[in-house]
Amino acid sequence: METIQGVKLNEGERAAPVLPRDIQSDELVFNMGPQHPSTHGVLRLMLRTDGEVVLEAQPLIGNLHRCCEKILENLTYVQGLPYVDRMDYLGAINMEMGLVLPVEKAAGVEVPKRAQYLRVVMCELNRVISHLFAAGQFGLDMGAFTPFLYMFREREEGINVLNEITGGRLLYHYIRYGGVTRDVPKGWIERCLKWCDRVDEHMDEYNSLLTYNHIFLNRTCGVAVLDKETCLDYGVTGPILRAAGVPRDLRKDMPYSCYEDFDFDVPVGPFEKGVAGDSWNRHRQRLREAEESIKIIRQALKNLPEGETQHPKVTRAWKAPAGEAYVASEAPRGEISAYFVSDGGKFPYRMRMRGPSFYNIAVLETCSRGLLIGDLIALMGSVDITLGEVDR
Amino acid sequence: MILAEVVPLSAKLAVLMADFVGASPIWIFHAIGSLIVAVGVLALVVTPVGLGGVYLERKLAGRMQNRSGPNRVGPYGLLQTLADGVKLLAKEDIAQEGADLPLFRMAPYIVFLAAFAGFVVLPFAPGVIAADLDVGIFYFLALIGLETIGIVMAGWSSNNKWSLLGSMREVAQVVSYELPLGISAMVPVIAAGTMSVYGITEAQSGHIFNWFLLKDGYWAIVMIPSFLVFYVSSLAAAKRAPFDLPEAESELVAGFHTEYSGMRFGMFFLPEYAVMLSLSGITTALFLGGWHDPFGMSGEGGTFHNVWWWGLIWFFLKATILFLSQILLRWTLPRLRVDQVMYLCYKVLLPISMVCLVVAAAMRLI
Numbered sequence: 199m200e201t202i203q204g205v206k207l208n209e210g211e212r213a214a215p216v217l218p219r220d221i222q223s224d225e226l227v228f229n230m231g232p233q234h235p236s237t238h239g240v241l242r243l244m245l246r247t248d249g250e251v252v253l254e255a256q257p258l259i260g261n262l263h264r265c266c267e268k269i270l271e272n273l274t275y276v277q278g279l280p281y282v283d284r285m286d287y288l289g290a291i292n293m294e295m296g297l298v299l300p301v302e303k304a305a306g307v308e309v310p311k312r313a314q315y316l317r318v319v320m321c322e323l324n325r326v327i328s329h330l331f332a333a334g335q336f337g338l339d340m341g342a343f344t345p346f347l348y349m350f351r352e353r354e355e356g357i358n359v360l361n362e363i364t365g366g367r368l369l370y371h372y373i374r375y376g377g378v379t380r381d382v383p384k385g386w387i388e389r390c391l392k393w394c395d396r397v398d399e400h401m402d403e404y405n406s407l408l409t410y411n412h413i414f415l416n417r418t419c420g421v422a423v424l425d426k427e428t429c430l431d432y433g434v435t436g437p438i439l440r441a442a443g444v445p446r447d448l449r450k451d452m453p454y455s456c457y458e459d460f461d462f463d464v465p466v467g468p469f470e471k472g473v474a475g476d477s478w479n480r481h482r483q484r485l486r487e488a489e490e491s492i493k494i495i496r497q498a499l500k501n502l503p504e505g506e507t508q509h510p511k512v513t514r515a516w517k518a519p520a521g522e523a524y525v526a527s528e529a530p531r532g533e534i535s536a537y538f539v540s541d542g543g544k545f546p547y548r549m550r551m552r553g554p555s556f557y558n559i560a561v562l563e564t565c566s567r568g569l570l571i572g573d574l575i576a577l578m579g580s581v582d583i584t585l586g587e588v589d590r
Numbered sequence: 591m592i593l594a595e596v597v598p599l600s601a602k603l604a605v606l607m608a609d610f611v612g613a614s615p616i617w618i619f620h621a622i623g624s625l626i627v628a629v630g631v632l633a634l635v636v637t638p639v640g641l642g643g644v645y646l647e648r649k650l651a652g653r654m655q656n657r658s659g660p661n662r663v664g665p666y667g668l669l670q671t672l673a674d675g676v677k678l679l680a681k682e683d684i685a686q687e688g689a690d691l692p693l694f695r696m697a698p699y700i701v702f703l704a705a706f707a708g709f710v711v712l713p714f715a716p717g718v719i720a721a722d723l724d725v726g727i728f729y730f731l732a733l734i735g736l737e738t739i740g741i742v743m744a745g746w747s748s749n750n751k752w753s754l755l756g757s758m759r760e761v762a763q764v765v766s767y768e769l770p771l772g773i774s775a776m777v778p779v780i781a782a783g784t785m786s787v788y789g790i791t792e793a794q795s796g797h798i799f800n801w802f803l804l805k806d807g808y809w810a811i812v813m814i815p816s817f818l819v820f821y822v823s824s825l826a827a828a829k830r831a832p833f834d835l836p837e838a839e840s841e842l843v844a845g846f847h848t849e850y851s852g853m854r855f856g857m858f859f860l861p862e863y864a865v866m867l868s869l870s871g872i873t874t875a876l877f878l879g880g881w882h883d884p885f886g887m888s889g890e891g892g893t894f895h896n897v898w899w900w901g902l903i904w905f906f907l908k909a910t911i912l913f914l915s916q917i918l919l920r921w922t923l924p925r926l927r928v929d930q931v932m933y934l935c936y937k938v939l940l941p942i943s944m945v946c947l948v949v950a951a952a953m954r955l956i
Contacts, residue, residue, distance in 0.1 A: 226751055236840040250755070250928055339840045341831055341925025347655040407922070413832055414924045571755070572927045575841050 225253065232261050236339045236575050239585030241559070245574075252574050255566040257559050262589035270549040275301070275375055276514050278546070283369035285553060286587040288331055289530040291317075291324040291360075293587070294373040296527050296534030296551070299454055301375055304523035304538055310506040313377035314456045319498045320360070320372055321455075322491040323390070326397060327356045328530035329437075329484040329491075332582040336481050337408045339579035340417050345408040352397050359393050362386055376512025387499050394492045401489060409482060410471075418481065419472035422577035424565055426475065432564075433557040436532025438581060441467035441483035442475030448528040455527075460497045462490045477580040484582075517544060531555050531582060553590060555583040602717075603627070627720045643863040644671045647917045654921050681852035686749060689849065693747035698850065698857030700740030705861030708733045708868040713788045715881045715901030716888075726787035727779060730872055731772050734827050737865065738764045741836065744858070745846040756845030759928055760836035763826055766935035767833075771823035773943040777816040777950045778802045778876040781809065787872065791880030795890060801879035812946040812953065817877045819943045821912075824869040826931065829862065831920040838925055870912035874905060881905040 228245035231237035240261040246254040266285055270278040282297045283290040295317060302309060309317075334349035357367050363382055364370040372379055408414055424434065429442045439446055447464040449457040465486035468474035520542040526535035532554025539548040558581055566574050603623035608616055645660065645668060652659025660667030685694055711726035713719040723729050738760055745757020779785050781802055782793035794801050803817055804810050826833040837845030847858045874880055881901030887893045894900035926934070 226755075228751055234843060249758070337924065341834065341838065341840060342923065343651075344655050344921045347657070351656050408924070411924060413926060416930060417924060417927055570927060570929070572838070572841055572925075579840075 230255075236578060238335070238578065238583060241578075241583070241585050241588070243562070245571075247571065250570045250572075252566050252569050252571060255562055255574060257562050259556075259559065259585070259588050262585050264590065266590040267549050267551055270297075271546055274544055275516060275518065275546065278549075279374065280369065280371045282551070283371055284586055285551070285590055286529060286531060286534070286555065286584045287368055288584055289324050289328045290366075290369050291320045291372055292328075292527070292529035293534060294371070295321055295455070296529060297536050297549075298373050298375055299525040299527055300523040300536045300538040301518055301540075301546070303525050304521040304540060305375075305518040306521075307376050307509055307512055309377055309455070309509060311456070311503045312381075312505045313507045313509075315498050315502050316378050316382070316507060317373055317455050318457065318460070319390070319495055319502075320363075320370070320378075322494045322498070323356060323360055324370075325491045325530045326488045326495075327353050327360070329488040330356070330397075332530070333404065333408075333481055333484050333488075336477075336576075336579040336582070337414070339575050340414060342408055342411070342414065345404060348400070348407065349404060352393075352400055355393055355396065359386075359390050362389070374508065374512070375516060375518075376509030377507050381507045382502075387502070391496065391499060394495055397488070397492060401485065404485065409478075409485065415471055415478060417572070418478035418576055418580070419476060421477045421573050422565055422569060422580070423473060424475045424480075424561060424581075428561060428564065429475070432561045434532070434561055435554050435557065436528070436530070437483040437487060438475075438480055438532070438558060440465065440487075441479040443467055448526055448533060452526070454525065457494075459501070460494045462493050462497075465490060477576045480580040480582075517542065518546070526552070529554060531584065531587070532558060551590065553587040555585075555587045556590075559583045559588055624721055627718075640860055640863045640867065641671045641675075643867060643913060644674075644860075646914070647863070647920075650914070650917050651921050654918075675856060678853050678856040683852045683854060684849075686849050688749040690747035690749070693743045694849075695854075697740045697744035697747065698854045700743065701737050701861050702740075702857045704733045704737035704740060705864040705868070708865070709871070711787045712868060712871045713791045713875060713880055714871075714905050715898040716896045718898055718902065719788050722786055722788040725785050727775055727785050727790075727872075727876075730787070730868075731768070731775065734771070734865075734869075735764065735768065737861070741846050744850070745836075748846070748849040750849050752842045752844075753846050753848045756836045756838075756842045756848070759838075759842075760829070760846060762928060763829075763833065763835060763931055766932045767823045767826035767939075770819050770935055770939035770943045771827060773940070773947055774816040774819040774823065775872075775876060777812055777943075777946050780947070780950045780954050781805060781813075787875050791875050791882070794879040794882055795888075796882065796892075797886035798879070798884035800886075801877070801882065801884075803877045803879075809950075809953065812950045813877065815942050816946045816950075817873070819939045819946070820873060820876070822939060823935070824873060825916060825919065826935070828866045828869055828916065830866065830916055832923040832926050833931060834920075834925060835928060835931060866913055866916055867909065870909040870916070871905070873912055874908040878908045879904075 226247050228247060230243040230245050232240040232242045237243065242258040242261065244256040244258055245252055264284070266281055269281050279294060279297065282293040285293045330349040330353045334346035337345040360370060361367050363380060363386060364372040424438060424442055426442050426444055429439045429444065443466060445464055445466045450464050465483060467479040467483055469479055469482045472478040518540040520540055522539040524535060524537045526533045533552070534554060535552045537550040538546060541547040562577065562581070565577060569577065601620065601623065603626055604616065604619035607619045607622065648670070649659040660670035663669040663673045685691060708730050710720040711723055711730055741760045742757045745753040745760070778790055782790040784790060798804060799806065802809065803813050805813060829836055837847065847855055850858060881904050882888050883904045888895060888897070888900055888904070
């Protein structure tokens with residue numbers, strides 16, 4: 199069993215390069231997490247620091263591993279769906295989308311237009327909620343408590359809007375193979391639009407309170423820069439990649455579920471302050487994306503087509519015919535996709551999910567060298583990972 | 591001096607006791623009188639205000655954040671802080687393995703003592719002061735420094751690296767903010783010609799333009815910058831956001847008091863509010879005229895000249911406003927980084943306070 203300066207490592211974990219004994223006394227080894235307040239779940243970071251300066255930070259993951267993919271291969275199609283909600287529990291509907299799309303493509307199921315629009319509305323609602331949470335959480339990591347609760351207020355109302363249609367507050371189980379579970383209830387569209395107006399109204403409040411706060415700018419501008427090359431090398435996707443200046447958004451580049459019908463921009467960093475790919479730009483990117491998502495929701499609700507919400511052939515006992523497919527879609531934290539193989543049996547033959555946070559977290563080790571501990575928190579907060587999806 | 595007109599409360603008590611007992615060396619009664627006033631100040635003023643401060647902060651933070659704050663224990667949740675205190679008392683006192691026990695146990699007491707001993711030199715009202723030391727300001731600043739020793743002890747003895755890092759940050763912060771804090775406090779000392787806090791307050795007798803912040807109008811050019819420097823440094827001294835680095839929750843778990851539980855944690859928690867209040871009090875005494883009202887009613891020849899309760903109202907009014915401003919800042923601003931605190935203190939606050947000191951000295955000479 200390997201040890202780092204007396205700290206025992208689990209099997210398979212890599213020990214840090216050992217320095218000569220006479221300079222070892224200057225270094226501290228920290229075990230950051232899994233109970234640390236800003237590791238956003240059960241992430242464990244092994245830090246080697248020289249005082250406050252981080253020499254090395256290794257993410258040690260796997261505390262939340264639940265064999266999601268294997269479970270999906272041992273359940274019927276309908277039974278398996280709620281499990282993906284538990285992957286990225288902050289963007290649950292987007293996770294369902296990531297699972298459903300490849301299966302439908304492999305099976306050649308044409309989803310009714312109304313269901314496709316409803317999926318878009320719900321995905322974007324979920325994206326706004328998730329981005330509000332992430333931005334607020336980042337403020338909390340930077341020591342600003344109040345903006346977090348302001349964003350939580352709108353998030354809470356958004357959850358209520360989602361709750362009305364899905365019956366869930368966090369894990370929705372809304373999207374089904376071939377459609378969605380429920381049509382919109384009476385008066386829901388008006389309530390949803392009202393909520394959109396509210397978020398738009400309060401966006402200025404968040405920005406003046408947190409985003410353009412002088413101390414916040416000092417803490418985040420130019421801190422923990424993830425440049426284009428690093429992002430592309432590590433397969434980083436989502437807001438982090440776009441904040442670094444790469445205009446890649448699957449909703450625009452490879453439209454799925456009728457995204458081509460909507461008129462929206464893909465915000466790309468750098469924004470007004472800082473440099474491309476720094477912590478501030480990642481934060482700003484999220485809030486800008488939330489604004490764009492609201493635009494999409496408004497359009498989708500305005501042009502909501504009439505008709506069925508479920509493909510008539512895809513019933514509870516539905517089995518996908520033999521075939522395979524891979525489709526990627528845009529979740530709040532990056533690209534979620536699944537490679538799906540069916541042998542025509544009761545269960546999926548193979549299901550391999552690609553979660554964005556797993557790839558985004560890998561960049562911590564490279565990017566954290568030489569940061570102060572306070573900046574490391576800025577890096578982790580702005581990268582915004584969900585451990586449920588890293589570990590699956 | 592005007593000081594002679596007002597007999598301190600402790601002296602009044604001493605005379606009373608001497609009369610009651612009969613002949614005896616009067617200094618004993620003076621000592622006992624001082625002790626009674628000191629304990630009285632602690633028990634009747636500071637602790638309730640400290641508890642009230644905790645309540646006020648929680649209620650205000652709640653209102654700022656779309657919450658209602660404590661509202662279950664007692665009317666309007668007023669007894670919440672007491673209930674929390676009882677809860678802390680009932681909790682197990684845990685010291686983790688490998689902790690340096692004597693230091694670990696002593697640290698909270700030192701912090702508690704240092705925080706509350708600062709009130710001794712605060713003049714709440716004419717005659718209401720526990721001990722009018724000739725070097726009151728000096729004593730106060732020394733106690734702020736003493737608190738740091740307790741915090742370093744806590745961080746060192748906890749056998750926890752987060753605690754150690756927290757106490758290291760505290761030391762880095764202290765060496766940064768103490769210089770501007772001390773130097774900007776010297777400007778009112780120069781203006782008053784005494785280091786006694788009581789004497790400084792007396793020197794501001796009268797209406798608002800006798801207060802040091804706006805003294806005779808032209809003194810404001812040094813007093814307002816010194817006041818701002820002192821205020822910002824006092825935020826750092828109280829370890830409040832944006833200077834809450836030693837206990838930065840999102841970075842260091844709970845900083846220097848990570849390993850403390852039960853009442854020992856309470857001994858760190860309550861002093862935070864005590865320090866906030868005593869710093870607000872000393873700022874009031876140094877710059878905002880202490881117990882004097884803005885209309886000159888408590889000055890010489892005023893309606894309420896040397897009326898203690900009138901002074902008490904104005905002192906606490908001003909101190910509470912400063913206290914509230916600290917709370918509002920805490921719940922609004924993000925946290926600075928370690929190097930930014932040092933940058934601010936050494937490169938911004940220190941030069942300003944130095945210039946103010948030199949200019950004030952020159953103005954005094956002229």
